[in-house]
Amino acid sequence: MKTIGLIGGMSWESSLLYYQIINQHVKKRLGGHHSAKSLMYSVDFHEIKTLQHQGNWAEATNIMIESAQKLEKSGADLIVICTNTMHKMAHEVEEAVSIPLIHIADSTANEIVKDGIQKVALLGTAFTMEQDFYKGRLSEKFGLEVIVPNEVDRSVVHDIIYQELCLGIINEESKQMYLKIINDLIQQGAEAVILGCTEITLLISQDDCVIPVYDTTRLHAVSAVDFALN
Template sequence: MTKIIGLIGGMSWESSAQYYRIINQEMRERLGGVHSARSLMFSVDFGEIEKLQHKGDWATLTAEMIDAAQRLERGGADFLLICTNTMHRMADEVAERISIPLLHIADPTAEEIKAAGYERVGLLGTAFTMEQDFYKGRLTDKYGLNVLVPNDADRAVVHDIIYRELVAGQVLSTSRAAYRDIIARLVERGAQAIILGCTEIMLLVQPEDSSVPLFDTTTLHAKAAVERALGNGG
């Protein structure tokens, strides 16, 4: 019997739905027939989360994530995923308050990048992910990656499209073109690959939008969860 996957979702539910789809498709592919994953999801209200993020109230957000994690542990989850890159800002605090493992979103992404032989990568995500050290620092300190982020103006565009459009399920061709241009500028600066470091970006950007490989954190995190559920990967 497979392990039970615990998912903290709703940030946004647009990407959490993709987690659910990918995890179950991957489990069916791995086990055959009509198999699916055993999972629990605690889904937060992103309207409340988004306001706290932009207020910079990370203490309240940390308490919210710990509460969600503990609910999933009490519910029987064998390990835990936070289904968003930005909220890994408090991943260490969450991990300390539960007794089940937390599968960090940056780890399967970095492992895939290293296995492919890349060292200099561009990072797209929310302003919090691109500008703060909780994510870039893990990629650099644990995996030795050289992480490039867009310039100030491009970071603002990437962030605004996530919060004004993608989390609301809006996928616009003009925004796709804007991301394509931003990716091209990162490649010009030497990026050998691009990390789609926000779980909604995979809704907008496709491999044909980049001249270098894309590493989608949503897909890689979800597939790593299946590996763990099947008894692999720790």
């Protein structure tokens, strides 16, 4: 079993899910008392959030690189960035270490393609929905058509992530707002929805939607285990 290196704390609410899912999947694969060999370097999310909203991606990249290098030096055999947004600097992190990085968009897109879906709705932070580092990878590498909410709805999705979900606040009214936004995207032809922020799974599940829901947190964590065991 390889040792999984996790860059966590963005937020720790979703990092908790990563740890849980990874160990559950190892137990499912190996049985008995097996659990995952893993290391987590958890950053201070306040610092990351501030840099994101200042647009200081260079300093945020430095933090991600340093985190990955610390994990590699500590014995990690692979890197998992436990957040969608910070895959903005995934390439730079990959270049800075000699161990593989499991990309969250790849883990998600592989399942979507396998299911024969072509047009997907993407929910996430404004950075993920508006910038090309995530949407571009889905379209260029996997041939997916990706649609996102309108500007007003993107702001709603973004604010609920940072003001509620990252703080562990689960609000039924916010859930209904998300579901309305998803339904609007269905009307635009979305065949499935990507929960493209690792906290959204705290609010929305497959039971809430009439189209397939791709939980990036779970898919990413399971991909890490599959790599670690294979």
